[in-house]
Amino acid sequence: MMFKRVHKWLSIVVFIQLFIWLGSGFLLGKVDMSKAAGRDTLVRSNPTSVASFYESPDDNSVSVNKPFISVKSLLERYPMTSEIELSRLSNKVIYMLKINAGQHDYQASQYKIVNAISGELIDLSTEELTPTDKKLIYQIASFSYKESAFGSSHTQHPNLSADQTEKMSVASLLYPPIEDLPRERNAVWQINVDDVSQTSIYIRAQTGDVIAHVNNETRWRDLLLMLHFMDYAEEGSFNNWFIKIFAVMTLLLSGTGAWGLYRLFSDGRIKITWFDRNKMLLVHSDKLPKAVTLSASANSSILDALSASNIDIKSICGGGGLCGTCKFKGEPELLITDADRERLTPDELALGYRLACQHVIKEVSNIELNKNSLS
């Protein structure tokens, strides 16, 4: 009977979280995952060839013969570089350098952005940005935001249209922990867009990458995930000690429950049959005017059969074998279950007293109920 006690105490601790798990798990299935990933508004610019910059007519400083800063001079300036990428940041051509911070693996790499044409370092990770860099942040943000999502008809242009600046808030530099991005460990720029789903555009300060468009659907998804992962410290992880302890307890709760069900089967108190024949039971009691004959399915418990026939036998726990109130008298040869032994005295057992919740109709044909057992 130990498992019942364990089952009860575990359920007291775990039950709220159990409902949270079931509820948040169900609701997570209903989240529009594509919208939550920001795909309604986020556009990743298609990679473009940079050769056009050799003959770019917009920029007078660039001629066909003037190449991008050479790899050699880049490596002279940044000797710890382990990877170089030539790419676009908004309308600029840039080198993204991956710099080894040290000799050891645990020392994180860092990135540097260098203008591929002028060679000047672009540092977006300071709060006091030059007006050009500030404009760059807005350009990255507005390039990443789908035109159609604004609901206006203006065409995309490298320079911000008045329309967009109005709808985008002043960029602010945030440091972790960042509410919308629990996993982020770097400084990011946040630009809030005045749209229906309250999109925030996040740009990693070190690399100028658009990390995410976070909208209300994203926030709802993340709230559900936070609840499902018990990530109440908002670390963006499900490897926290809180959930580990609860997961162990929940496994024990399920295990003790499964054990209880198994015992119900092994004692013959629950049986799954396609066709259950009925069986007659004769019930005697001082409290009843005369003996009652009832008919119930052979595998139902005596307690259930009596209640179904409006014979109000007492039961406090409802058939858990816990309270010992649903006593009846049958044949002394009747099987004695664990609960019978625990709740009834040896004398009672010898006289044929058993608990009605522990036995099924087919075991008996004649039972007697004390008036104390009837309510």
Added chain:
Amino acid sequence: MVTAVRRYHRWLMLFVGLQFLIWSFSGLYMVLMDIHSIHGEDLLSAKQPVLVYADDTRQNEHNSSGQKASQETRRSISVDINEVVLLYPDAKNITLGWLGITPVYRFTDNGQMMLDASTGKLIDSISESLALELAIGSLKGSKEVKQIELITKNPPSEIAFRPLPLWRIDFFGVNSPTLYVSSTNGEIVTVRQNTWRIFDLLWRLHIMDYYEGEDINNLLLNIFSVSGFLAALSGLVLLWFRLFKNELKGSIP
């Protein structure tokens, strides 16, 4: 009423009880195993050596101490990025990085292209021996190769959506690590080891999507989570009765 609730609790749990066990067991595994180690982050050495230009005299200065063994054989760059752009005007996403001991330019033109940055020659595809060398070079710990095969079609489900062809290299070891190396650009595409494979299997069982392992809104899961909710609710009612509505409190465990 309690009798009825207890009956509901039993019969509902007969239906969803096994799934409760699966949910709690798979959930426990997922929260106990560190997700970064599941993703194989401690299997691979992330550190890349620094790039060196051919006539850079400071080469030894920067590379001598930490990365000695293969440094002699590691090659230096003699082709500038501007030459690449002029040779391949349509090149996009040009990166300069390492392919084993060779610095290479990777870019997309007509598909994935790779250019040896020390000789300027195009590298067609990754040979078996090079794939082995790359895999062994980036794996930490056990380096005993069990088998290598080139996957050109019918990829195993663990690399379902990744572009083929890929070299699959299985290593010996308790965790049976497998490295997938792109045969077009030599990058380590992904890793799998037993702890991750078990994680994937348990994830499928957790979300009850036994085919794709992606749909967390499938009918089966919905049916089970709703009936699971009812089953737990009936349990809560029983708990309530046991704690507060019990005239014989003392005698009941």
